[in-house]
Amino acid sequence: MSVSVMEGSMAVAEAIKVCRPKVISAFPISPQTHIVEELSKMVADGQLDAKYIRVDSEFSAASAVYGSSATGVRSYTASSSQGLLLMIEVLYAMAGTRLPVVLTGVNRTVSAPITIQPDHQDTMALRDTGVIQLHVENSQEAYATHIQAFKLAEDHDILLPVMVCMDGWILTHSYEPIKLEDQKLVDSFLPNFVPKYRLDPKNPLTYGAYADEQVQEFRLMQHFAMERAKSKIEVIANDYQKIFDQYYGGLIDEYKCDDAEVVLVAMGSVIGTFKDAVDTLRTEGVKVGIVKVRSYRPFPGEKIAQAVKNARVVAVMDKSMSVGQGGPLATDVKSAFANKEAPPVLSCIAGMGGRDVTIETVRKMVTKAQLALKTGKIPDIEYTDFRPEYLED
Secondary structure: EEEEEEEEEHHHHHHHHOOOOEEEEEEOOOOOHHHHHHHHHHHOOOOOOOOEEEOHHHHHHHHHHHHHOOOOEEEEEEEHHHHHHHHHHHHHHHHHHHOEEEEEEOOOOOOOOOOOOOHHHHHHOOOOOOOEEOEEEEEEEEHHHHHHHHHHOOOOOOOOOOEEEEEOOOOOEEEEEEEEOOOOHHHHHHOOOOOOOOOOOOOOOOOOOOOOHHHHHHHHHHHHHHHHHHHHHHHHHHHHHHHOOOOOOOOOEOOOOOOOEEEEEEOOOOHHHHHHHHHHHHHOOOOEEEEEEOEOOOOOOOHHHHHHOOOOEEEEEEEEOOOOOHHHHHHHHHHHOOOOOOOOEEEEEHHHHHOOHHHHHHHHHHHHHHHHHHOOOOOOOOOOOHHHHHHHO
C-alpha cells in the first residue's frame, strides 16, 4: 500500500491497472481523456499487459469491448456526454447478452447548448439500458469502486455491465491523496475472470439470437440480476473493507439522518458540499441530514424509504432533468414511497451545465423544503439558483 497525490483520472487508471484487464478500448472525449491516455502509457511502458485498441468512435469503443468480453476476457472502456449516448445501442446489447464489461461514465452535460461542464444528464440517459450505475463522491471512492465493479460485474449471479459514474473536472481533474493498494491484495480480492459462457469455435454458441415472444423473459432475467446486485454490492463492499481496511460501497450512505427533520438526497461530488452545509445548518439549530445514493441502478428504494422515514420533508437534488417530468432521482425516490406512509418530497434541480452547487445553494433547498412543509404546498419542481434573465422573451 502507498499513498500518492494524483489527479482523479490517474486514480481511475491506477485502479484499472491493478484489475488486470486484457482489452481496453478508447476514444478520447473531455473530460474522460486523461483516464484512457494514462492507460495507454501504462500499456506502452509494459506496466499493464493488455491489448489497447484505439478506435474511431465511442460506438466502436463499446463494440470492441463487447466482442472481447464475449471471448471471455476482462474488458474496460470509458466515455462522457455525447460519447456515452453514441454507445447506447451497444450497451443495450451488452446488457442483454450479459457481458460484464466495466466502464467509467465521466459525467458531462449533453448538448445542446454545447458545454464541457459536468452534470448527470448523460448517465441518466443510460438508466434503462440494463447497465448497473454506481455514483462516487470523491476520487478515492472512484478508485475503490472500480476494483469492486469488476468483481460485481463478473459474478455469475449478476453478469451485467457496470458503469462507475464520476463528475467530470470536479473529480477527474482535481488532485487529492489516493491510497493505492498492493497488487497481491487486489489479486486476492479480484481473481482472474472466469466466464460462464464465451465464444469458442470448439463449442459454438450464439449471442443475441433472434427472439420475439421471449423478449419479456430476457428483460426479466436482467431485472432479477439487478435485484440480486443489491445484496452483492453490499457484500462486496464488506469484503473490500476486510482486505483493504477501507469501506467504500453499499447502496446508500446516511449522514446525520437519525434526528433530521429535513433530509437531503443527492448523488456524486456534491455530497461533500452537502455535508459542510449540514454541519453549518446544525450549528444554527436546523436538524438536517443527507442520504447519499451510490447505486442508481439497481435503485435502492427500500433503503432510501427506511433512511428518511422519520423526516418531516425530503428534498432531492438532481443535476439533470427529464424534460416533461422533472428530476429523475426525485421521481425514483417518490416511487419508492408508493403505498407507504412517507414525508413529502421536494424535487430540486441544480448544478446543471456545471453551475456551482454551494453551501448557499443547499441552504436555499432546505429553506424551500421548510416553507413547503409549513404551507402544505409542495411545488412539482424547485429550480434552485434559477436565473430568469436567461429565458427568452
